[in-house]
Amino acid sequence: MTADPIEELDDDEVLGPVVDEHGPLTIEPAEDLYERLVVSLIRQQVSIDAAAAIRERLFDAVEVTPEAIVEADRATLHDAGLSEAKADYVKSAASAFRTRGWDRGTFADMSDDAVKSELTDVHGVGPWTADMFLVFGLGREDVFPVGDLGIRKGMDRLFDAELTRAEMTDAAERWAPYRSYASCYLWRAVEA
Numbered sequence: 312m313t314a315d316p317i318e319e320l321d322d323d324e325v326l327g328p329v330v331d332e333h334g335p336l337t338i339e340p341a342e343d344l345y346e347r348l349v350v351s352l353i354r355q356q357v358s359i360d361a362a363a364a365i366r367e368r369l370f371d372a373v374e375v376t377p378e379a380i381v382e383a384d385r386a387t388l389h390d391a392g393l394s395e396a397k398a399d400y401v402k403s404a405a406s407a408f409r410t411r412g413w414d415r416g417t418f419a420d421m422s423d424d425a426v427k428s429e430l431t432d433v434h435g436v437g438p439w440t441a442d443m444f445l446v447f448g449l450g451r452e453d454v455f456p457v458g459d460l461g462i463r464k465g466m467d468r469l470f471d472a473e474l475t476r477a478e479m480t481d482a483a484e485r486w487a488p489y490r491s492y493a494s495c496y497l498w499r500a501v502e503a
Contacts, residue, residue, distance in 0.1 A: 317335045326486065333496060344448050347447055348440070365393065377409045383402075407432075453488040462479070465500045466497060468500055
């Protein structure tokens with residue numbers, strides 16, 4: 312019998328109060344992996360509100376599939392709010408999905424590191440985007456996206472100190488093998 316991630320994290324003296332405050336949450340794989348990757352690409356280095364507006368315009372303007380994005384006119388992508396760079400990124404990701412035949416089965420037996428290596432081989436997909444894909448695309452339970460600003464703010468708040476990335480990674484070991492859940496609680500702590 313496997314442990315319940317929420318119960319495990321609720322017992323942690325540092326994260327437990329956040330778990331109590333926000334209640335149970337779930338991490339589920341995305342229905343559409345390409346759409347999920349596009350959402351992460353959109354969210355790179357922009358505010359949540361800006362990303363939501365761009366996402367809505369893009370999803371209204373074109374069908375967000377690898378085939379449709381490869382064929383999409385750049386002006387349409389720009390009108391939806393994508394910069395030239397991000398238009399390149401979503402097109403590069405679309406090409407990767409098509410040429411490499413990526414689907415859920417492709418990633419099923421790959422380690423997190425192998426998935427990250429595969430993804431970061433695509434123009435525009437860096438470590439942060441790969442981490443978001445692991446958590447929100449594939450539903451992996453033990454990912455700690457130390458490069459995320461919300462994670463850093465949450466860790467600073469919970470540990471009442473400005474931690475280096477190495478210190479944050481070390482501190483998060485206490486939440487293994489449920490660091491994805493812990494990350495979601497860190498984001499909630501910052502949002503509150």
